[in-house]
Amino acid sequence: MSRGHHAEKATGKGDPQCFTGEAGEPKFKVGDRVRIRNLPDIFYTRCQVYTRGAEGVVTVVTHESPAPEDEAWDNVDDPEWFYIVRFKQKDLWDEYPDAYANDTLQTEFSERWLESV
Amino acid sequence: MAENHKAAPMVDEVSDFEVLEIAVRELAIEKGLFSAEDHRRFAEFAHSIGPLPAARLVAKAWLDPDFKKLALEDGFTASKEVGIDWLNPTGFGTPSDYCDLRVLENTPAVHHVVVCTLCSCYPRPILGHSPEWYRTPNYRRRLVRWPRQVLAEFGLQIPAEVEVRVEDSNQKCRFMVIPMRPEGTEGWTEDQLTEIVTRDCMLGVALPHPERKLDDKRPVHKAANPVHGH
Numbered sequence: 001m002s003r004g005h006h007a008e009k010a011t012g013k014g015d016p017q018c019f020t021g022e023a024g025e026p027k028f029k030v031g032d033r034v035r036i037r038n039l040p041d042i043f044y045t046r047c048q049v050y051t052r053g054a055e056g057v058v059t060v061v062t063h064e065s066p067a068p069e070d071e072a073w074d075n076v077d078d079p080e081w082f083y084i085v086r087f088k089q090k091d092l093w094d095e096y097p098d099a100y101a102n103d104t105l106q107t108e109f110s111e112r113w114l115e116s117v
Numbered sequence: 118m119a120e121n122h123k124a125a126p127m128v129d130e131v132s133d134f135e136v137l138e139i140a141v142r143e144l145a146i147e148k149g150l151f152s153a154e155d156h157r158r159f160a161e162f163a164h165s166i167g168p169l170p171a172a173r174l175v176a177k178a179w180l181d182p183d184f185k186k187l188a189l190e191d192g193f194t195a196s197k198e199v200g201i202d203w204l205n206p207t208g209f210g211t212p213s214d215y216c217d218l219r220v221l222e223n224t225p226a227v228h229h230v231v232v233c234t235l236c237s238c239y240p241r242p243i244l245g246h247s248p249e250w251y252r253t254p255n256y257r258r259r260l261v262r263w264p265r266q267v268l269a270e271f272g273l274q275i276p277a278e279v280e281v282r283v284e285d286s287n288q289k290c291r292f293m294v295i296p297m298r299p300e301g302t303e304g305w306t307e308d309q310l311t312e313i314v315t316r317d318c319m320l321g322v323a324l325p326h327p328e329r330k331l332d333d334k335r336p337v338h339k340a341a342n343p344v345h346g347h
Contacts (some may be wrong), residue, residue, distance in 0.1 A: 012204065013204075014193075014203060014204050014215075014216030015215055015216060015289065016215065016216070016217055016289045017217075046235055046287050046288060048234055050261065060219070062217065062219075062288075062289075062290055063217055063290075065288075068288070082288055082289070082290075084290070086282075089264075089283075093262055099277055100277060102278075102280040103264065103281045103283075104280060104282045104283070105282070105283040105284075105285060106282060106283070106284050107286075107287050108286075108290055
């Protein structure tokens with residue numbers, strides 16, 4: 001039996017490198033201020049609920065890949081750009097102490113989860 | 118032996134996940150996705166990896182500004198200089214993990230700490246398997262919200278003027294931290310420096326110290342009932 005098509009595609013290139021060039025132009029760039037959308041996630045997601053609705057800044061445009069919400073179902077037809085977004089901790093957690101107002105958190109999103117602020 | 122005798126179980130408990138792993142593995146072998154020999158080889162590889170390549174990457178970065186620049190810009194390529202090819206660590210067709218290593222540099226102003234709130238994303242090819250605590254819901258759910266308190270439980274207190282930056286690794290990027298080179302290591306060689314860069318330093322829950330090495334002697338508590346003749 002042959003390996004899965006995904007495994008064959010990644011051989012010798014790596015994943016996510018094997019999706020390079022499949023997502024077109026990235027919609028956001030480093031420094032852009034974005035808000036995390038609160039999309040339905042009834043089946044599968046890797047977008048943390050604690051980030052929904054929060055605003056942050058794009059710090060890295062990382063790579064192209066199918067979104068996990070698609071890839072979980074073996075749908076690799078529509079890769080997206082991924083972005084690391086930095087949040088002020090105070091913007092994520094109301095009770096975060098003012099004494100540590102500089103503290104931050106970074107995590108990654110596929111393009112569908114971001115909207116311009 | 119009596120017919121109703123039952124042997125004592127070899128282990129107290131086997132988790133559902135262990136049963137599931139065996140079932141999936143045996144099905145995959147029966148279907149021919151991989152052979153039992155492939156699986157043995159992979160398991161052997163998986164048990165042989167550890168944090169030493171990453172420790173050497175940090176030591177090199179401390180000594181060589183050009184290499185540090187490369188590590189921060191392209192962790193995948195920098196890994197090759199410490200013997201780790203993310204594409205082919207196993208000799209199998211596909212990589213053993215996703216191949217986008219991101220190296221984070223601690224500075225006097227910023228301290229990074231890594232977590233995966235969703236499960237256990239971890240740069241295994243270069244750092245080995247994650248420690249048990251890294252995979253616990255306790256660490257994962259608390260670190261993002263109360264990072265300073267959790268770090269304090271590890272014995273690490275970060276001054277208020279330093280930004281604590283949590284990196285929640287939730288997609289295909291993998292992260293490791295270059296801690297700051299501690300005082301007292303002036304003139305040290307790459308080998309000497311590698312010895313003090315422990316796994317926890319590269320996750321951001323500890324800081325390297327010139328007198329704390331990977332192979333330090335562990336404290337020995339004298340046995341209350343020693344075995345004689347040994």
